[in-house]
Amino acid sequence: MTALTDFQRLEAQGSWRAAPDAPLREVIVSVGDATLVLSDPRTDRPLSHWSLPAVVQLNPGVTPAIYAPTTTGEDETVTIDDPLMIEAIARVQGAVASHRAHTGRLRNGLLVLAILAALGWLVFWLPGALIGHAARIAPPAQARDIGQAILTDLERGSGAVCHRESGQAVLNWLAPRLLGPDAAVRVVPGPLGGARRLPGEIYVIGSDLLQTAPGPEAAAAHLVAARLATTDDALRQAAVQHAGLLASIRLMTLGHLPQTAMQGFGAAMLMNPAPRPSDADLLAALAERGIPAEPYARTLDPTGQTVLPLIEGDAFRTTPPARPLLTDEQWLALQQICAG
Known part of the structure; x- marks a missing residue:
C-alpha cells in the first residue's frame, strides 16, 4: 500500500476478540503487505489476517480504537491504543476513500459523456429518421x-x-x-x-x-x-x-x-x-x-x-x-x- 510506505515495519500491541462472545486476548498487530496481521506474542504465530482496505473503525474518533474486518460488528475485533498504528490505519482508510471517490467521479463522468453522446446522436439522427419515416409512410x-x-x-x-x-x-x-x-x-x-x-x-x-x-x-x-x-x-x-x-x-x-x-x-x-x-x-x-x-x-x-x-x-x-x-x-x- 503506497499509503503505508512510512509504516512498513510498524507493530503495536492490541486486544483481540475472536468472536463477540470470546474472551479478550493480547496480540501483536503488525502491518503486512496490504494486510493487518494479528499474531500470538509468545509464539509469533499469526492468528488472523485482515485486509487493510477493508478494516473499519467501529468507534471513529475514539481512543483506544476498536477495529473490525467488516462493518457488521458481529465478527472478530481488535482494540488498539497505539497512536502510530491508529494513524497508519487511518491513512489507509483515507487512501481507500480517496480512490473510491475518484473512481466514482470517473464513473459519473463517463456516464455523463455517454448520455451526452446518446443525446447528440439523437439530435443529429432522430430528425432525419422521423422525416424519412414520414415520407415513406x-x-x-x-x-x-x-x-x-x-x-x-x-x-x-x-x-x-x-x-x-x-x-x-x-x-x-x-x-x-x-x-x-x-x-x-x-x-x-x-x-x-x-x-x-x-x-x-x-x-x-x-x-x-x-x-x-x-x-x-x-x-x-x-x-x-x-x-x-x-x-x-x-x-x-x-x-x-x-x-x-x-x-x-x-x-x-x-x-x-x-x-x-x-x-x-x-x-x-x-x-x-x-x-x-x-x-x-x-x-x-x-x-x-x-x-x-x-x-x-x-x-x-x-x-x-x-x-x-x-x-x-x-x-x-x-x-x-x-x-x-x-x-x-x-x-x-x-x-x-x-x-x-
Whole structure:
C-alpha cells in the first residue's frame, strides 16, 4: 500500500476478540503487505489476517480504537491504543476513500459523456429518421396533396395552371398511356425548362413545349424523361425534408402538412435543370411508347451536337411511328389549353 510506505515495519500491541462472545486476548498487530496481521506474542504465530482496505473503525474518533474486518460488528475485533498504528490505519482508510471517490467521479463522468453522446446522436439522427419515416409512410392521397402544394408554389412564378377543358381532356387521355394509371399532367403558362415530376404522380410542363413544337412528341418525351429520372419516394423525401421536422410530425399524426410547408420549394426546384435519365433508358422507353427521340433532343440542343446519341439512337429516325401520338384535333386542343 503506497499509503503505508512510512509504516512498513510498524507493530503495536492490541486486544483481540475472536468472536463477540470470546474472551479478550493480547496480540501483536503488525502491518503486512496490504494486510493487518494479528499474531500470538509468545509464539509469533499469526492468528488472523485482515485486509487493510477493508478494516473499519467501529468507534471513529475514539481512543483506544476498536477495529473490525467488516462493518457488521458481529465478527472478530481488535482494540488498539497505539497512536502510530491508529494513524497508519487511518491513512489507509483515507487512501481507500480517496480512490473510491475518484473512481466514482470517473464513473459519473463517463456516464455523463455517454448520455451526452446518446443525446447528440439523437439530435443529429432522430430528425432525419422521423422525416424519412414520414415520407415513406405517406399514402398516395397524402403524396398527391404534397404534390399539389408544390404545384401551388410553382404557380407563383410560372402562372396559374391552364384549365381549358378540351386541352385538359387530351392530357387526361394521354397521361395513363405515357406515365401510368395514376399520373396527372398539368400545364402552366411559363417555361419550366422541361417537365417536372412532383410527388403523387403529378407532372407539370410549360406551355412553351406546346407552342413552339411542331407536334406533341417533344412534350411527351419530356414527360417520360421526368418519370424515368426521378422516383416518387425521392420526391416525397425531398419535399418533407423541405417542410421540416415539425411539419413531418404533423404529417404523421394529422395526415397533412401545414399550408405553408411547401412555400419556396417550387422556386428552389426551378433553380436546377430538370433531371435527365440515361440516354439508353430514355431511348428504350420512347421506342416502347412509339415516340421519336429527336424532337426531345432538339429542345435540349437545337444544333444536335451535344445530343447526338439521342438523335442517332432514335428508333424512328428513318421510319415514323405506325400511329401518331395524337390526332390533329387533339394536338390543336392541347396547344390551346392556356388560351382563354
